[in-house]
Amino acid sequence: MVKDYMIARMNIDSIKKYGALDLIWQVFLEFEAPDYSDEGIQEFKKFIDLNSIGQKISDNEMRFWGYFSGEDIVGVAATRQPCHISLLFVDKKHHRQGIGRELFNTITSFYKAAGLYREMTVNSSPYAVEVYHKLGFADTDTEQLVNGIRFIPMKYIFT
Known part of the structure; x- marks a missing residue:
């Protein structure tokens, strides 16, 4: 884990x-x-467009958290309603330091405190499947392909 870090909710x-x-x-x-595919790359780029993200946050459809080391952001997580991880990314230089797990723990604490949900979902990219398995997610279906985006649907049950 990075020393002198802070996780904070983020606005636009x-x-x-x-x-x-x-x-x-x-x-x-x-x-x-x-x-x-090129279609998938463009679809993802469209999803993370600043205006689109800003509207989702404004409409309370998405929540964003940042993991900060000093003044630098080194990790990001976002959820969308009702209880779905839509983004979880850590800077390459900070992989395998527990940052993704800390962001995940922050998210699960937030949703557990709300007391409204029993499970969390994610559509994992092929690259992140093992990360989500280590966090306690289980596959709920085989790999899917929608608009060029490859993903494996997964679920985490709150304990």
Whole structure:
């Protein structure tokens, strides 16, 4: 784990200020895009468009968290309603340091405190399947392909 870190909820202003969407895009291009068609890459780019994300946050359809090491953002997580992880990305230099797990723990604590949900879902990219398995997710179906996006549907049961 990174020393001197902080996890904070983010709004559209802090997402812009700290370059959260740039971090997501760079990690996606390096680790996920090689498994995607051009259609899938463009679909993902459209999904993380600043205006689209801003509208989802404004409409309370999406929540965003950032993992900060000092002033630098090194990890990002986002959920959408009702209880679904839609983004979980960690800067390459900070992989395998527990940052993804800390973001996940923050998300699950948030939803457990709400007391409304018994499970969380995610559509894992092929690259992240093992990460989600280590976090306690189980596959709920085989690999899917929608609009060029490859994913494996998964579920996590709150304990």
